[in-house]
Amino acid sequence: MHELAITVIGPDRTGIVADVAEALAAVGANLTDSTMTRLRGHFAMTLICTGPSADDASAALSALGGGLLATVRQVEAEPSPSAGEPFLVSVHGADRLGIVAAVTRVVAGAGGNITDLTTRLTGPLYVLVAEVDLPPGRADELAEQLAVAGAELGVDVTLRRAESELL
Numbered sequence: 001m002h003e004l005a006i007t008v009i010g011p012d013r014t015g016i017v018a019d020v021a022e023a024l025a026a027v028g029a030n031l032t033d034s035t036m037t038r039l040r041g042h043f044a045m046t047l048i049c050t051g052p053s054a055d056d057a058s059a060a061l062s063a064l065g066g067g068l069l070a071t072v073r074q075v076e077a078e079p080s081p082s083a084g085e086p087f088l089v090s091v092h093g094a095d096r097l098g099i100v101a102a103v104t105r106v107v108a109g110a111g112g113n114i115t116d117l118t119t120r121l122t123g124p125l126y127v128l129v130a131e132v133d134l135p136p137g138r139a140d141e142l143a144e145q146l147a148v149a150g151a152e153l154g155v156d157v158t159l160r161r162a163e164s165e166l167l
Contacts, residue, residue: 003050004029004057005075010068012043020045020070023060027052037118043068048075084113084133086162089146091128093155095121099128103157106149110142111135126155131162 008020017036024031034047049057054072061070091103100119107114107130116131134142143159150157 001050002053003048003075003077004052004054004072006045006047006049006057006061006070006072008043008045008061008068008070010043010066012038012041013066016043016066016068017045019064020061023064024049024052024057027056027060029057029060035116084111084135085139087112087132087134087139087142087159088162089128089130089132089157089159091126091150091155091157093126093150093153094124095126096153096155099126099153099155102149102153103128103146104130106145107132107142110138110145112138112142 006024008016010016021031028051029049030051031047031049034045036043036045038044052060054074058070058072061068061072064070089103089107091099093099100117104114104117112132112134114130114132117128118130119126119128121127139159139161146157146159
């Protein structure tokens with residue numbers, strides 16, 4: 001059995017998720033992890049599936065057309081690293097260059113692993129929300145470092161423990 005990493009991008013339209021899922025199911029692909037979003041009118045999906053060869057999955061997806069670009073590659077199943085303590089980092093403020101770079105560098109410097117990250121620009125307001133696994137006992141130090149980075153960027157940054165039912 002093959003494990004595949006697949007990305008699909010293109011202009012957004014109704015039914016893309018259904019089309020992708022049906023095309024993959026038709027070649028025996030079982031979707032195990034996926035994420036999908038719309039980015040300023042563009043569709044973006046990343047998923048992991050098991051089952052068919054990379055060539056079979058790629059052929060099934062190329063038949064979709066409609067300006068979609070799909071990439072498929074075989075990956076090796078790797079055990080998940082032991083998770084740390086789950087936290088949420090949120091950033092709100094005026095848009096400016098370097099917010100994601102600065103905040104994620106501070107998280108990485110504290111040994112945090114970003115497991116999910118979303119950003120949105122709504123008018124002048126920039127919002128970043130990240131799910132982060134932290135090594136035990138690092139939250140207070142990270143909160144202080146994020147406060148410094150937020151002050152330098154002119155944005156509000158918060159760190160709070162994630163409730164497991166929210167993830």
